[in-house]
Amino acid sequence: MACPYLNGDSSPPKRKNGENDTTYGKYLRLDKLLSCVEMQTEKKKNPIHDEHLFIVIHQVYELWFKQILFELNSICSILSDIPVAENKQLIMNSRLNRVVEIMKLLVSQFSVIETMTPHDFAEFRPYLATSSGFESYQFRMLENIIGIKPEWRIRYNKTEYKQVHCEEIYKQLEESEKKPSLLQLVQEWLERTPGLEQDGFDFSKQMKNSIDRMLTDIKNKSLATTGYEAEELMEQYNKDKEIFESVLDESQHAALVKRGERRLSHKALQGAMMISLYRHEIRFSQPFQFLHLLMDLDKLLMNWRASHSQMVQRMIGSKLGTGGSSGYQYLRSTVSDRYKVFLDLYNLSSYLVPNEYIPSLTDTMHRHLSTLPSFPGHTPKSEDVKRKGDNPMVGDGDTALIM
Structure with a gap:
C-alpha cells in the first residue's frame, strides 16, 4: 500500500x-x-556520494529564487500604483526584508557545498556535460526584475546571456527586460517625494542655498587661518564644491548617468536625499528603511557573486567552466559596481551635511510629515489639513503621505 x-x-x-x-x-x-533528486552517477555500480548534495543544494537555490521572484513581483505591483498608499509601505518593507533574509541564507549555503572537496566534485563533474549555473533562467529573471540592464552585463563566453536558453525561455527573459524593473519603479516613486515641488518646499533650491552657505563658511574659515589648517580647509572646500555641484546641477548629473556612474534620475536622487536627511520625520522613517533594504539586497547579491566565484575557484581552480566560460575569471568580473543596481543610494553618504546646514522644514512641510494633529508653535491652516472625510486611511486632521 x-x-x-x-x-x-x-x-x-x-x-x-x-x-x-x-x-x-x-x-x-x-x-x-x-x-526530483536523480543522480546521474547512479548509472554506475558505485554512485558518487557527493553528487546528491550538489543536486539538492542547487534545487534549493532554485526554490528560493522562485520565492524571491514572487516577493519582488508583489513589491513591483504595489509600486506600480500611482500614488502608492501610505499603508502599503509597511507591506513593501516586510516583503523586501524577507527577500534580504532569504539572500542571507543563500550566501550562507556556500559553506554547506564547500564541505565537498575538489576531488569529490571532480569525480562526478564529467556527468554535468555542458550544463552550467549560467543557465539558471530564474537568476537572470531576478537580475532583470531588480534592474540590471543588458548593456551592463559582461558577456559569458562571448555570448549574450539569453542565447543559452531555449526559445520559450528566451522570450520570457526578453519580456522581463521590457517590464518596469524595481529600479525604474523606485525611481518614479522617489520622483514623487513630497517636498520636491518647485511651488512647494522646493528641496533642491533649499539645499542649494544651504550648500552655498556651508561652502562660504568653509572658505571664510580658511581665509582666517594660515598654514596647514588653511590648506586643509581649502582642499575640503574644493572637494565639497565638486561633489555638491555634481548632485545639484542637473546637467552634470545627466553626464554621470550617461557614463554609468549614476543610476537614478536627477529628481529621484533629490527625493532619496530628502528622505535620508529628514529620516527622523515620522512619515519618512519607513521610506528610509525601504531604501536601506534596497542597499542590503544589492550588498547580498554582491556577496553571493563573490562567494560563488570563490567556491568555483576552490573547486576547479583556473580551469574552464562546464559551459565553456573562463569559470572563476568570468564570475569574479561580475563582482563590481557595474552590477550594483542601487549604486546611488550607497553614495548618499557623500552628500551628508552637518545638521546646522540641513534646510529647516516649513510649517506646511513639517505638518505634512507629521502624524500629530499639531505641534508646538504651529496652528495648522485650512489648506494644510486633509480631513478624515477626504482620506479614510488617516485620522481627523492628519495628512497622509502618498508617493
Whole structure:
C-alpha cells in the first residue's frame, strides 16, 4: 500500500468526521519534490556520494529564487500604483526584508557545498556535460526584475546571456527586460517625494542655498587661518564644491548617468536625499528603511557573486567552466559596481551635511510629515489639513503621505 505521507496521488486517510483532508505529503507534493533528486552517477555500480548534495543544494537555490521572484513581483505591483498608499509601505518593507533574509541564507549555503572537496566534485563533474549555473533562467529573471540592464552585463563566453536558453525561455527573459524593473519603479516613486515641488518646499533650491552657505563658511574659515589648517580647509572646500555641484546641477548629473556612474534620475536622487536627511520625520522613517533594504539586497547579491566565484575557484581552480566560460575569471568580473543596481543610494553618504546646514522644514512641510494633529508653535491652516472625510486611511486632521 502506498504511503500517503509521501505519495501525493494516494487517498488520504479518513478523519474522525469522515471527510478526506489534505495530508502533509499531498499538500507539499512530496512525491514529486523528492523524486526530483536523480543522480546521474547512479548509472554506475558505485554512485558518487557527493553528487546528491550538489543536486539538492542547487534545487534549493532554485526554490528560493522562485520565492524571491514572487516577493519582488508583489513589491513591483504595489509600486506600480500611482500614488502608492501610505499603508502599503509597511507591506513593501516586510516583503523586501524577507527577500534580504532569504539572500542571507543563500550566501550562507556556500559553506554547506564547500564541505565537498575538489576531488569529490571532480569525480562526478564529467556527468554535468555542458550544463552550467549560467543557465539558471530564474537568476537572470531576478537580475532583470531588480534592474540590471543588458548593456551592463559582461558577456559569458562571448555570448549574450539569453542565447543559452531555449526559445520559450528566451522570450520570457526578453519580456522581463521590457517590464518596469524595481529600479525604474523606485525611481518614479522617489520622483514623487513630497517636498520636491518647485511651488512647494522646493528641496533642491533649499539645499542649494544651504550648500552655498556651508561652502562660504568653509572658505571664510580658511581665509582666517594660515598654514596647514588653511590648506586643509581649502582642499575640503574644493572637494565639497565638486561633489555638491555634481548632485545639484542637473546637467552634470545627466553626464554621470550617461557614463554609468549614476543610476537614478536627477529628481529621484533629490527625493532619496530628502528622505535620508529628514529620516527622523515620522512619515519618512519607513521610506528610509525601504531604501536601506534596497542597499542590503544589492550588498547580498554582491556577496553571493563573490562567494560563488570563490567556491568555483576552490573547486576547479583556473580551469574552464562546464559551459565553456573562463569559470572563476568570468564570475569574479561580475563582482563590481557595474552590477550594483542601487549604486546611488550607497553614495548618499557623500552628500551628508552637518545638521546646522540641513534646510529647516516649513510649517506646511513639517505638518505634512507629521502624524500629530499639531505641534508646538504651529496652528495648522485650512489648506494644510486633509480631513478624515477626504482620506479614510488617516485620522481627523492628519495628512497622509502618498508617493
